[in-house]
Amino acid sequence: MREGQMYRTVLFTISLFCLATLCTNSPLVLSAAAQTCGGEGVVVQVLGSGGPELQDKRASSSYLVWQDGESRVLVDAGGGSALRFGESGANMSQLDVILFTHFHVDHSSDFPALMFSSWFEERARPLPVYGPVGNSEFPSTVDFVGALFNSRTGIYRYLSVLLVAEENGGYEVQPHNVIGDPSSLVFRSEHLSAYAARVVHGSVPALAWRVEIGGKSIVFSGDTNGEGTGLVQLAKDADIFIAHNAVPEGATGVERRLHMPPSVIGQIAEEAQVKRLVLSHRMLRTLGKEEQTLSEIRKNFSGPVTFANDLDCFPVQ
Ligand SMILES: [Zn+2]
Structure with a gap:
């Protein structure tokens, strides 16, 4: 019996058990927390609006781009995002691409x-x-995927079947390393295009992403301190700019070397002339300071601003 078949058999057995014992994960219970962005047009869904702290009671960084009810793009996969992915009603089979901003745990551990x-x-x-x-x-990125799934040395080498397209199921995972030049196309499918800009996040190799889909553009800052001009170039005229609100105004030291304060977010949003700003990656040090954050952003940017929560849907107008 192939391993995949064995797991399907186990899953089927569990389902029968649940039927007999009234398991609590019935569709009725799940639907209380679920929010799908299915429907017409392009929608961005925030799967994880938090940072690394579990006490923020939010999933860590992760986003989905929907088009006409299909989940096309996943950006980051921080802790808790796999559960939110399930709650959103998304389907891994529909994804055209997965984009990572960087490999801190709060952006990659649920992959x-x-x-x-x-x-x-x-x-x-x-x-x-x-x-x-x-x-x-x-x-x-190539090493990250290999360290997980390489058939001889990978942590989860038992899943290496995923890395090789096989006759009986399985599909190929194709990792690529991206330097990040906003003017160069990184990825194109029949539905969408993706561009990246290298951004400064301390010494961490990090990218911001722009997804163009259905005539709309969505930009994800990822974690960055806002230095340099790449992010402004990448975010130019974006319909939605999702920026990470990880530190309050006045942050210093390592916090400031890693993250951009609200005034810098406002400057970038204004310079890039984005149509809408969404603030995510909310941490204990910024939660509860929304009024101050907004007033700092308002000094530079007058467009719509929203603080994101897990599973929020943002239709791209
Ligand atoms: Zn982060």
Whole structure:
């Protein structure tokens, strides 16, 4: 029996058990927390609006781009995002691409959970995964995927079947390292295009992403301190700019070297002339300071601003 078949058998057995014992994860219970962005047009859904702190009671960084009810793009996969992915009603088989901003835990740790879940779906086409290059402290995207799923040395080598398209199921995961030049196309499918800009996040190799889909544009800042001009160039005239609100105004030291304060978010939004600003990656040090954050942003940017929560849907007008 192939391993995949064995897992399907186990899953089926569990389902029968649940039927007999009235398991609590019935569709009725799940639907209380679920929010799908299915429907017409392009919608961005925030799967994780929090940072690394579990006490923020939010999933860590992750976003989905929907088009006409299909989940096309996943950006980041921080802790808790796999559960939110399930709650959103999304489907791994529908993804054209996965984009990583960087490989801090709060942006990447649920990736294996999502991949294992996808094994129980019918995905036949390869899955491209794009993210940053590496350095002495961080793996490149190719190394990150290999460290997880390489058939001999990977942590989850039992899932290496995912890395090779096989006759009986399985699909190829295709990791790519991206330097991040806003003027260069990184990825194109029949539905969408993706561009990246290298951004400064301390010494961490990090990218911001722009997704163009259905005539709309969505830009994800990822984690950055806002230095340089790449993010403004990437975000130019974006319909939605999702920026990370990880530190309050006046942050200093390592916090400021890693993250942009609200005034800088406002400057970038204004310079790029984005149509709407969404604030995410909310942490304990910024939660409860929304009024101050908004007033700092308002000094530079007068467009619509929204503070994101998990599973929020933002239709792209
Ligand atoms: Zn982060």
